[in-house]
Amino acid sequence: MAAAASSLATQVSGLCREVLSRESAPPTALFLRSDHSRLRLPSLRRPHRGVVAMAGTGKFFVGGNWKCNGTKDSISKLVADLNDAKLENDVDIVVAPPYIYADQVKQSLNDRIEISAQNCWVGKGGAFTGEISAEQLIDIGCKWVILGHSERRHIIGEDDQFIGKKAAFALSQNLKVIACIGEKLEEREAGKTFDVCFEQMKAFAGSVNGSNCSELAKQEDIDGFLVGGASLKGPEFAIIVNSVTSKKVAA
């Protein structure tokens, strides 16, 4: 596992050094205990995951991961709501529709919000049935890709090495990577998961919603969110984007 982890670090050489210079644990994303005093919020019942936006601008970051949800109609409505929303300027905003709707979203969503894929192939396109390549994403104007999401690690079985290769290739093609991160195996075994991952964490994923986003945004070590379910409701997603104001007030 150390070999896989160090090759991950090597492959993304220099990028996001503070996260990837640490060896990641085998197949885990960042799952944090919810009992830490700084994150003991009543509305957070699920484990927390951390994500890092590589090659971002360093601004507060809010990503909407639509996962495997939506239809042409529901996505048209969501895009219309997002286009109508008043969004704070100093936030990088990205939404990740299912592949099949990515072009529809790119064509209809205003340029204030960038498009991300939820995954991509590990190398150049070719005879890889069912996969989508980085070049194809760029071709439709998609600028970002989510890699290492816990659902891909735990449900699909992607490991650190594969995710590292994907990240390296995506970055080499000038895609920006939303990398979901984890802790070292020995750190997990030593019960230090929370401390290590909290230190690594730049953005926060795990049941962020319109009610808890302000409280979370105020946390010193949280620089953004990757939102699942709540990103499917345009007005609620706008509230989450605009929670950057709580951060500014708290600073």
Ligand SMILES: O=C(CO)COP(=O)(O)O
């Ligand atoms: O997995 C997540 C973001 O990618 C979090 O999902 P929820 O916000 O639906 O808990």
